[in-house]
Amino acid sequence: MRRIKLLTMLVLMVFMALSMVVPAFAAGDVWVQKADIPTASGHLLGSGFDGKVYVMGGQFGTAPAITYSTLTYMFDPVLNTWASKKNMPYSASYTNALTVNGKIYVIGGQSGVNELGFSNRVQVYDPSTDNWTVKTNMPTGRHSLGLAEVGGKIYAIGGTTQYSTTGGIKVEVYDTSTDTWTTKTDLSTARYHFGTAVVNGKIYLIGGAKGPSASSTNEVIAYDPVTDTYSTKASLPINSLTYLTASATAMNGKIYVAGGASGTSTLYEYDPLLDTWTNKANMPEVKGFQATVSVNGKLYVISGYNGTGNTYSPTVYEYTPSLTVPVAPINLAATAGNAQVTLNWTTVDGATGYNIKRSTTAGGPYTTIASNVYGSPYTDTTVTNGTKYYYVVTALNSSGESGNSNEASATPQGTVTPPTGNRALLVITLVSGLEKEYDLSITEVNSFTTWYAARAAGTGPEVYTINKSFNKASFLTRKDNIAFNKIELYEVNEYTPAP
Structure with missing residues (x-):
């Protein structure tokens, strides 16, 4: 009888534990501790690919006795295990890592025997082959810069070339498909140690330090790569989150900023659509100089400074956000x-x-x-x-x-056989219902139908220009520019001109 009562109590305890855990997980905004990273470090870099978390580089110790790391690790969130991967060709810290088309890029950072080793190297890791390669150097060597990828191009923004005394204004763009660099409009104010994240094609620069005085800032700037312009957004709720390199990441259309150089457990969520910040559940531990990576809708905060002396913690935490219904496409x-x-x-x-x-x-x-x-x-x-x-x-x-x-x-259309006669009336019906009629040579009609077929297949220019030879009056030329997406249908009426 006693054994039955004991078993009943154990079942009830398990049931109560499950009833407490499951609803909290489903609701989100919760942290769970995961397996420690094998080697604790600070200023390490991280990026996600194929459901895995990759962490590399970083540093151990404090100035002047600093050791820069080339270690590379892979974390499997499903198995909750770490695996060692091939070391980097060169050490790197005070920068970030980005995944572009299945490759992980590490650009710039600190590298060398002291904190003045300002790297301009581009190192690329291929997870499928566990191999590193080196690409064309960045024009301006620097560390504490922001890195962001839009459309297969990596934007290297700001940074510093003189430890703790000044920030850079350079914006240089690396094309991963051609292995070449170009420049964009400079920042208006030197900035470094800030967080970067991309949402809907815009690059957000968050917090950090700015100007020759290296004063901390809570400013948030959005950069539009298409227009090459900057705009100011809602500031971080506090301005003590300086040295944010690698601690901001985008996930589910929101931006998350975790920890800070001074050692804090705070987590903030930014909504770019509403331009608002929200304080979320604190991390279980103080963190700074850590790697922050998002994979499969979860946030991973890895190693970094733990706020105690000058030590680094090997702990890893997984954050599950509160999901909301997505916005309309x-x-x-x-x-x-x-x-x-x-x-x-x-x-x-x-x-x-x-x-x-x-x-x-x-x-x-x-x-x-x-x-x-x-x-x-x-x-x-x-x-x-x-x-x-x-x-x-x-x-x-x-x-x-x-x-x-x-x-x-x-309106889908069947294949049009180009006419072979002398001339034809080309009648184009626009989506607005307006009809445009042109009396053209067969050569001109064939040119139009060839363009239309190519455009329907996704190639060629969006607009076709038709030269109008009638009613020119005193004009030298008259042209109609027809946009493909404005065409509802067209009709070709071939005829033979009267002799």
């Missing part, structure tokens, strides 16, 4: 082809899939034709030539489904 565009329509849209951070919806009536109602699609683009091959289709796309994650994207329409 934007910039949906539909391109017609022969018995198909191709859709492209701007992907949504935090989305795990997309639903494709279609109608033959503007504004719907829509029918879902594909569920949980991985991402853009998507080609609909269940269409009939000559029928106009209207599309919207929604984003998905574990919290639910977003609202509809903007509506896009297209």
Whole structure:
């Protein structure tokens, strides 16, 4: 009887423990400790790839007795295990690591026998082969810079070339496909030791130190690589989070800033859409100079300064955020082809899939034709030539489904056989319903149909120029510029001119 009572008490204890843990995990905003990294260090670098966390470089000790690391480790969050990988060719700290097209890039940083080793090296790690290579050097060697990737290009921003006394203003761009460097507009104020993160193609520079006095700042600046311009955003709630190199990361469309040089356990979440900061659950331990990496919707804070003396902690913590329903996709565009329509849209951070919806009536109602699609683009091959289709796309994650994207329409057309006669009337019907008619030579018509077919396949210029030879009056030339996405359909009427 006693054994039965004891067993019953154990079952109840396990049930109570599970009932306390599961709801907290489901709600998010929680930290869980993971396996320690084999070697504790500070100013180490980290990046995620294929569901794994890669950490490399860093340093041990304090000035003047500092040792710079070339160690490389891989952490498997599922197995909760660490594995050693091939060492870096050169040591690096006070910089960051970025994954671009399956390769991990480490640019600049401190390297050498003292803190004045300002590196301009570009080191690239291939996880598939466990091998490092060295690429074209960065034009300006520096450490404590910000690194961010947009469109396959890495932006090396700010930094310093003189320890703790001045920050840089340089913005240099590395093209990973061509192994070349270019320059962009300088920062207005020298800045270094700041955090960097990318959301929806914008680069956010967060906190850090600025100017010759190296004063800490809570300023947040957004850089637009397309326009090469800067804008000011809502400041960090506090300005003591200086030396933020490698401690800011983007995840699920939000930016997370953890810890700081002074040793703190704070975690802040920034929403770029609302331009607001929110204080989230504190880390279980004080952290500074750590690596911060996001993988599969979770945040990993690795090693770093623990706020006690000048020691570094090997601890690793995993953060699960509170998920929200993703925002609706934007910039949906539909391109017609022969018995198909191709859709492209701007992907949504935090989305795990997309639903494709279609109608033959503007504004719907829509029918879902594909569920949980991985991402853009998507080609609909269940269409009939000559029928106009209207599309919207929604984003998905574990919290639910977003609202509809903007509506896009297209009318698939069969292959047009270019005319062979002498002349033809080309009648173009625009999506607005307006008709444009042109009397052209067969050569000109063939040129137009060739352009249209290429554009439908996703190549060639977006706009076609038609030279109008009629009603020129005193004008030297008259031209119509027709945008592909404005064309509903076109018709070719060949004729033989009267003698």
